[in-house]
Amino acid sequence: MSKITQNDVEYVAGLAQLDLDDAAKSRLVQEMSDILSYMDKLNELDTDGVEPMMHAMALTNIFREDEVKPSMPRELALRGAPMHDTEYFMVPKILDAEGGGA
Amino acid sequence: MTAWFEKTGHEIRDAVASGAVSALDVTQSYLDRIDAVDGKVGAYTQVWREPALAQAAAIDARAKAGQPLGAMAGVPVSLKELICTTEGHTTCSSRILQGFQSPYNATVTEKLLAADAILLGKVNMDEFAMGSSTENSAFGVTRNPWDTERVPGGSSGGSAAAVSAGYVPVSLGSDTGGSIRQPAAFCGITGLKPTYGRVSRYGLVAFASSLDQIGPFGRSAVDSARLFACIAGYDPMDATSAEQEVEKELFDLEQAEAIRGARLAVPSVVAKLLPDDMQKAFQATLEEFREMGAQVEEIDLPYMEESLSAYYVIAPAEASSNLARYDGVRYGQRPEGEFENISHLTTRTRSEMFGKEVKRRIMLGTYTLSAGYYDAYYNRAQKVRTALRNAYVEALKDFTAILTPTTPAPAFKIGEKVDDPVAMYLSDIFTVSANLTGLPSLSVPSGFHQGLPLGAQLLGRPFSELTLLTLARDYQRATNHHQQTPELAVRG
Numbered sequence: 001m002s003k004i005t006q007n008d009v010e011y012v013a014g015l016a017q018l019d020l021d022d023a024a025k026s027r028l029v030q031e032m033s034d035i036l037s038y039m040d041k042l043n044e045l046d047t048d049g050v051e052p053m054m055h056a057m058a059l060t061n062i063f064r065e066d067e068v069k070p071s072m073p074r075e076l077a078l079r080g081a082p083m084h085d086t087e088y089f090m091v092p093k094i095l096d097a098e099g100g101g102a
Numbered sequence: 103m104t105a106w107f108e109k110t111g112h113e114i115r116d117a118v119a120s121g122a123v124s125a126l127d128v129t130q131s132y133l134d135r136i137d138a139v140d141g142k143v144g145a146y147t148q149v150w151r152e153p154a155l156a157q158a159a160a161i162d163a164r165a166k167a168g169q170p171l172g173a174m175a176g177v178p179v180s181l182k183e184l185i186c187t188t189e190g191h192t193t194c195s196s197r198i199l200q201g202f203q204s205p206y207n208a209t210v211t212e213k214l215l216a217a218d219a220i221l222l223g224k225v226n227m228d229e230f231a232m233g234s235s236t237e238n239s240a241f242g243v244t245r246n247p248w249d250t251e252r253v254p255g256g257s258s259g260g261s262a263a264a265v266s267a268g269y270v271p272v273s274l275g276s277d278t279g280g281s282i283r284q285p286a287a288f289c290g291i292t293g294l295k296p297t298y299g300r301v302s303r304y305g306l307v308a309f310a311s312s313l314d315q316i317g318p319f320g321r322s323a324v325d326s327a328r329l330f331a332c333i334a335g336y337d338p339m340d341a342t343s344a345e346q347e348v349e350k351e352l353f354d355l356e357q358a359e360a361i362r363g364a365r366l367a368v369p370s371v372v373a374k375l376l377p378d379d380m381q382k383a384f385q386a387t388l389e390e391f392r393e394m395g396a397q398v399e400e401i402d403l404p405y406m407e408e409s410l411s412a413y414y415v416i417a418p419a420e421a422s423s424n425l426a427r428y429d430g431v432r433y434g435q436r437p438e439g440e441f442e443n444i445s446h447l448t449t450r451t452r453s454e455m456f457g458k459e460v461k462r463r464i465m466l467g468t469y470t471l472s473a474g475y476y477d478a479y480y481n482r483a484q485k486v487r488t489a490l491r492n493a494y495v496e497a498l499k500d501f502t503a504i505l506t507p508t509t510p511a512p513a514f515k516i517g518e519k520v521d522d523p524v525a526m527y528l529s530d531i532f533t534v535s536a537n538l539t540g541l542p543s544l545s546v547p548s549g550f551h552q553g554l555p556l557g558a559q560l561l562g563r564p565f566s567e568l569t570l571l572t573l574a575r576d577y578q579r580a581t582n583h584h585q586q587t588p589e590l591a592v593r594g
Contacts, residue, residue, distance in 0.1 A: 008469070016422065016468040017429075017445070018461055019453040028465055034524050035466060041411045042482050045489070052484030053491065055312050055342070057299050057540045057564070062341045076205040080433035089431050092441040 004032045106131040107268035111177045111325040118176030125158035125176035129220050132178045136269050144244045145264040147183055148190045148224040157220050172218030173332055173353055179219045180273045182261050183227050186305035187211050194307050195239035196229045198455035199434045208305020210316050210333045217332045222270055225260030229457045231278055231309040233257050234529050237520050238459045247588040252513040255285030262289040265319045268591040272320045272329045278313045279413050280533025283545035287508035287557025290547045292326045293319045297565050298540035299344030302337035310420035313537040322584055323574035327355040349568045358572045364396040367501040369403035384507050387548045387558050394580045403497055405490040413534035415470050415483035422467030491539040498563045506532045508545040508557035542567050546574045547583040
C-alpha cells in the first residue's frame with residue numbers, strides 16, 4: 001500500500017498541477033514511500049465504530065440576514081493581479097485552436 | 103539611555119501610559135537594535151520604519167492629550183509573514199506571493215492596531231507554514247539567537263527568534279502542528295497555541311484550516327497573556343470562531359491568583375519517545391513542578407505515536423486543497439513568457455514558484471485524497487483524530503493539564519534534517535496532538551541542554567488558556583529559565 005511508483009507520482013502531479021523534472025520525480029517516489037510507510041501505523045489501530053472527525057470543536061452553521069453589504073471595491077480586488085484590464089483578471093486563452101477545452 | 107529591548111511589554115506600556123517615555127523613543131530604540139544586529143539572526147523580512155514611527159507619534163499625541171490608550175500602547179509587535187496586513191507585503195515567505203499587498207487587514211492586525219500596539223514589521227517563516235526549522239523560507243534562513251549555527255525552529259522561527267534576541271518584546275506566530283510551541287522551546291521563550299476557534303483566522307493565510315491557530319510569543323507568560331487577550335475573541339468574519347469570553351485576568355496576569363493543587367498528567371509513552379540524554383532534564387522539570395506544589399502523575403494516554411501519522415495525512419491533505427488557489431491569476435507572481443493555455447499558466451506558476459517542501463506536501467495531500475486512497479488514509483486519519491480527542495478529554499477530566507517535553511531534543515543544526523523529511527517531522531511528536539484535538543497548549547522555557555534551551559509543554563481543557571498561562575506564570579515565579587537571554591541579546 002505504501003509503495004509509490006513513478007506512475008503514481010506523475011498522476012498525482014497532474015492532479016496537483018505541478019510539473020516535475022526527472023530528478024524531482026525520483027526523489028518524490030522515495031520520499032513519499034518513506035512518509036507513507038510511516039502512515040501505516042494508522043492501520044494498526046482498531047477504529048471500528050469510530051466516526052471520522054472533521055472538526056475538533058463543535059461548530060454550528062453561521063447565518064445572517066440577507067442584507068446587501070459593501071463588497072471589496074473592484075480596484076482593490078484587481079490590484080494584486082499579475083495582469084488585468086481594470087475590469088477583469090486576464091489569463092491566456094482557455095480554448096485551444098481546435099475549439100476543445102484546455 | 104534605557105535599553106528598552108530588555109524591558110517587558112508590560113513595563114513599556116506602563117512607561118508610555120505614565121509619560122515616563124515616549125512611544126517614539128521606544129520604537130526608535132527597537133528599530134536601531136534591529137538595524138544593528140538582526141544581520142546575525144535574520145528574523146525580519148520587512149521592517150516598517152516610517153509607518154511604525156508614525157504610529158508611535160500618533161500614540162504620543164493622544165497620550166499627551168490625555169486620551170485613553172489601548173492595552174498594548176507603545177508596545178512593538180512583529181507579525182509572521184502569513185498574517186494579512188494592508189501595510190507592506192504578505193508573502194508567507196514564498197516566491198509565489200512575493201510583493202503581494204493584502205487588500206485587507208487580518209482581524210488580529212485590526213485588534214492590535216485598536217490596542218495601540220506598534221507594528222514593527224514582518225518576520226520570517228517556513229514557506230506557507232510548512233516546516234519545523236524556518237529553512238524552507240524563499241527569503242533566507244533565520245538563525246537561532248542561542249547558537250547561530252542552529253535553527254530557531256519553525257514554522258514561526260522568525261517570530262520566536264525576534265523575541266529571543268530582543269528585537270521585539272512580543273510577536274505573533276501561527277501553529278498548525280507545533281509551529282509556535284516548538285520554536286518557543288528552541289529559542290527559550292514562552293509560546294501559546296490557543297484553543298481552536300479562540301483567535302480569528304480571518305486574514306491568516308490558510309495552511310490546514312481545521313488545525314491552524316494564531317498565537318503569541320513573549321519572554322514570559324505574563325507578556326504572552328496580554329497579547330493573547332488582545333487578539334482573542336469571537337469574530338463573525340471567521341465561521342469557525344468560538345463565542346467565548348476573554349477573561350479580564352489575562353490582561354494583567356501578574357495579579358491572577360496562584361493555582362493551588364494542580365494535577366499534572368505525564369503520558370507514560372514519553373519515556374519511550376524521549377532520547378536517553380533528554381530524560382534527566384525532563385525529570386528535573388517534573389521535580390520543579392512538584393516543588394511548586396503540583397501533583398505530577400504518570401498516566402496511560404494512547405494514540406500519541408499515531409497522532410503524528412494522522413497529522414501527516416490530514417495537514418498535507420488540507421494544505422493541498424488550500425494551496426490550489428495559487429494559480430497565477432488573481433494575486434501573486436506569474437512567471438515570464440508565453441503560455442499555451444490556462445492550465446499551462448497554472449502549472450508553470452506553481453512549479454516555478456513553490457518550494458520543495460510545499461510541493462512535497464501538496465503531492466502527499468493530493469495522493470491521500472485521491473480516489474482509491476481516501477478511505478485508507480484520510481478517512482482513517484480522521485477516525486484516529488476522534489479517538490485521540492476522546493482519550494485526551496477523558497484524561498483531562500481528572501487532571502488540570504497534560505505535561506510533556508515540547509520537543510524530543512533541542513535545536514538541531516542548520517542543514518541537518520533538510521534532506522530527511524521523516525526525521526524533520528518526528529520533531530513534532532509531542533505537539534501535533536494539540537492541533538488535532540483543538541485543545542490549547544503552551545511551551546515554557548524549562549532548562550538547558552548543552553547550552554541550548556528546552557521547553558516543557560502544558561496542554562489543557564478547551565478554553566483553559568487562563569489556567570495554563572497562570573500555571574506557567576507560577577512556574578516562572580519558581581524558576582528562572584525564562585529570564586536567561588542569549589549572549590547575542592545582551593552584547594548584540
